Amino acid sequence: MKRILLSLSVCSYLVVAGSMALAYQDQQSTKPVTAAAAHPQTPPARTGEQVFNDNCSRCHMPPMVIPPRITGTVVMHMRTRARLSRKDQELLLKYLAP
Amino acid sequence: MPRQDHKLYRILIAALAASAAWIGTAAAQDAHTLETHAGNIPAISGGAGYIHNVNGGVTSLEPQINPVLLVPFGSHVLLESRTSFSGFFQREDLTTGPFKGKVFKSVDYAQVDWLANTHLIASIGKYLLPFGLYNERLVPLWIRNLQDSPITAAIGTRSSGAGDGIMLRGTAIQSSAYSVQYSSYFSARSGINQLEAARTAGGDTSIYLTGLRLEAGVSYQRFLQQRNINSVATYISWQPRATPLDLKAEGDFSYNGRGYWIENAYRFEQLPIPPVFRKIQAVTRIQQFFPLHGGGNSLPTVSTTKVDFGLNYYFRDDLRFVSSYARNFSTQGNANVWNVGATYRFMFPLWPGRK
Numbered sequence: 001m002k003r004i005l006l007s008l009s010v011c012s013y014l015v016v017a018g019s020m021a022l023a024y025q026d027q028q029s030t031k032p033v034t035a036a037a038a039h040p041q042t043p044p045a046r047t048g049e050q051v052f053n054d055n056c057s058r059c060h061m062p063p064m065v066i067p068p069r070i071t072g073t074v075v076m077h078m079r080t081r082a083r084l085s086r087k088d089q090e091l092l093l094k095y096l097a098p
Numbered sequence: 099m100p101r102q103d104h105k106l107y108r109i110l111i112a113a114l115a116a117s118a119a120w121i122g123t124a125a126a127q128d129a130h131t132l133e134t135h136a137g138n139i140p141a142i143s144g145g146a147g148y149i150h151n152v153n154g155g156v157t158s159l160e161p162q163i164n165p166v167l168l169v170p171f172g173s174h175v176l177l178e179s180r181t182s183f184s185g186f187f188q189r190e191d192l193t194t195g196p197f198k199g200k201v202f203k204s205v206d207y208a209q210v211d212w213l214a215n216t217h218l219i220a221s222i223g224k225y226l227l228p229f230g231l232y233n234e235r236l237v238p239l240w241i242r243n244l245q246d247s248p249i250t251a252a253i254g255t256r257s258s259g260a261g262d263g264i265m266l267r268g269t270a271i272q273s274s275a276y277s278v279q280y281s282s283y284f285s286a287r288s289g290i291n292q293l294e295a296a297r298t299a300g301g302d303t304s305i306y307l308t309g310l311r312l313e314a315g316v317s318y319q320r321f322l323q324q325r326n327i328n329s330v331a332t333y334i335s336w337q338p339r340a341t342p343l344d345l346k347a348e349g350d351f352s353y354n355g356r357g358y359w360i361e362n363a364y365r366f367e368q369l370p371i372p373p374v375f376r377k378i379q380a381v382t383r384i385q386q387f388f389p390l391h392g393g394g395n396s397l398p399t400v401s402t403t404k405v406d407f408g409l410n411y412y413f414r415d416d417l418r419f420v421s422s423y424a425r426n427f428s429t430q431g432n433a434n435v436w437n438v439g440a441t442y443r444f445m446f447p448l449w450p451g452r453k
Contacts, residue, residue, distance in 0.1 A: 046274065046308070054311055057337050057344070058240040063445070064415045069137035070447050073168045076176045076213065077143070083235070083279040085216040085269040097136035 048095025051088045058082070071097040125323050140169040140448035144180065145240030149420070154433035159187040159197060164206070164238060169448075170330040175283075178307035179208035205292040206237075207260055216272070221265040224293055228267070228281040228302040229254030229317045230331035230348050243344070243363045243379070244408045244422050246435060249387040250350040250357040251398035254300070254319040254329040262295040278406025287323060297322040301327075312336045327353040342367050354395045357387030381408035381422070402428040410435075416443040 056062035059082070066074055074094065079089045146163040156272070162184035169177040187199030209223035226234045236242050265283035270276075274331045282301035287293060299322060304315025313335040321327040333348040342365035349358040361383040367376045383406040393399040408422035424435040 001163065019134065054308060056309075058306075058313060058335060059235045060238075061412065061415045063443070067137075067362075067447060068135055069139050070141035070445070072134075072136035072138035072173070072444065073141045073170050073176075076137065076138075076170055076173075076211075077166075077168050077178055079213060080176065080178070080211045080219055080221070080267075083219070083267050083269055083281065085272050085277070087216065087272070088212075093134045093136045097134050 014087045046088075046091060048091035048093075051084075051091045052095055055082050055084060055088070067094055099235045119147060120255075137447075138170045138173065139169070141445065142167060142448055143443075143445040145238050145441060145443050147239045147420075147439055149245050149437055149439035151245075152434075152436040154190045154431075154435070157189060159185070159199070161185045162239060162440075166335065166369070167448075174213045174424050176211045176213065176379070177209075178211065180206040182206055191392065209265075213273040215268075217268045217270065218266060219268050221267070222263075224260050224262050224295065225265050225283065225394045227255050227259060227261050227285075227298070227300070228265070228283070229300065229319055229329070230302075230350060231333045231335060231346055232348070233259055238347075239442040240416070243361065243381045244383055244424075245420060245437045245439065246406065246424060247421070248348070248359040248383075249385055249402055249404060250348070250359065252356075253350040253352045253355070253357075254331055256298070256321060256395060257296040258294045260295055262288045262293055267283070270303075276305055278303065278305050304333075311339060325353070329353075352397075353391060355387055355393050355397050357385065357425060359383060359385035361406075363408075363410075379408075379410040379412065381410065382406065383408075392442060398428065401427065416445075417441075 033060065052062060055078075075089055075092050075096065078092075084092075118288055131395045142165055144163070147161070147298055149160040149162075151158040151160055155277045162182065164180055164182045165182045166178065170279075171177070181200060181203065184205050185199060185201045189195045190198050205224065207224050207226050209221045209225045211220075212220045213247045214220065220279065226237075228234050230250075230253075232248055232251050237247075237259075239245065260281055263283065263285045265281060267281035268279070270278045270280050280301065280303045285295050285297060287297040298319055300317065300319030302315060302317040304313050304314045313333075317329075317331040319329045320398045321329070329350070329352040331345070335347075337343065344363040345361070347358070347360040350356060352421050362383065363379055363381040365376075366378045366380070369376065377418040383404075385404050385406075387398055387402045389397060389399055390399065404424055404426045406422055406424040408420070410421070411419040413419070420439050422435075422437045426433045426435060
């Protein structure tokens with residue numbers, strides 16, 4: 001039983017590792033050529049949407065809707081929890097309640 | 099006063115003055131108005147759920163609700179607190195008889211945060227100990243992919259998972275490619291009801307690579323009561339952009355034992371299957387623990403291996419059905435652990451107001 005379950009786990013991790021490799025390959029191959037890519041010295045500025053998607057998903061499913069009246073409060077809370085910078089907080093506020 | 103002490107005081111005063119100047123400069127840079135429609139009224143957030151657990155043939159019914167109170171004072175000060183109300187009901191004779199139990203309530207944290215600037219957030223009160231990935235980030239039942247805690251969750255979080263005192267945290271460095279975050283704290287010993295904490299000191303630092311969405315970090319804690327114990331955790335967390343995968347892994351080391359867990363969660367949203375099945379999330383976790391010095395302190399006393407398989411279904415981003423099966427292997431006896439239930443995340447203003 002232990003062997004079967006361990007083998008199942010190892011198999012699932014192999015599948016995950018495979019999907020990661022594919023994902024990485026996809027990231028490399030489907031990366032659009034942007035102005036920033038053409039000029040690597042000037043990386044593109046982060047948007048509020050990027051900050052939202054990158055940081056929320058580190059721990060949980062990003063919420064679809066945050067009531068505008070509490071957006072500032074929730075973002076303050078998440079800035080504390082996720083140790084976000086002031087800049088990221090501003091980008092989030094502009095994105096969630098423009 | 100000896101000459102050496104004078105020198106030490108001068109160095110300390112110079113260091114304090116330098117840090118005050120640095121904080122002041124950064125605060126001045128941060129102090130500008132932001133034009134958005136984001137409201138700052140107090141809010142209640144949190145999670146609620148019900149888990150039906152069967153562990154080695156013994157059934158437990160576990161309803162719980164964990165409201166988080168958020169009260170901002172201006173744009174730099176936040177009062178936040180999470181309280182847990184959790185029921186635990188089992189049959190009178192474990193496998194037979196009527197269900198009996200009680201509801202436990204506890205204050206998980208109650209702290210005041212001063213969001214000084216990018217580099218410094220100071221928290222005072224009862225705060226969650228920033229050790230590894232689990233205690234501070236994954237404990238809420240609406241967040242965790244598997245309802246059972248990792249075996250090593252007790253490492254670095256003694257004795258209540260929280261500390262009483264001060265914690266400093268923030269972003270040390272940020273660029274477009276990466277950011278480095280830190281937390282450091284000192285907790286006093288407390289036996290006050292709902293404010294129980296041990297005398298500890300420690301910290302956590304992590305680097306987040308924005309492009310890869312990869313985070314790697316290390317946590318340290320020095321337990322300063324009775325036997326002084328060092329605990330260390332190293333962890334990684336990865337959510338690749340191209341695939342809805344969430345991979346987390348952590349290794350923990352302490353006087354009472356060492357262990358690790360690796361968890362991956364994959365959402366079916368990109369698979370070529372009917373839309374109704376794309377809301378499924380499959381989860382796998384493997385973990386092992388090896389006791390040292392007899393184990394104990396909420397850790398197993400024998401070597402333990404556990405494998406978990408979970409299937410969650412997201413009706414919405416805030417409502418999901420959860421289920422999991424785990425097999426626990428140890429010399430004290432193997433056991434099956436089943437969990438079935440539902441979790442819900444809520445978030446609403448504390449009082450009605452103008453839209």
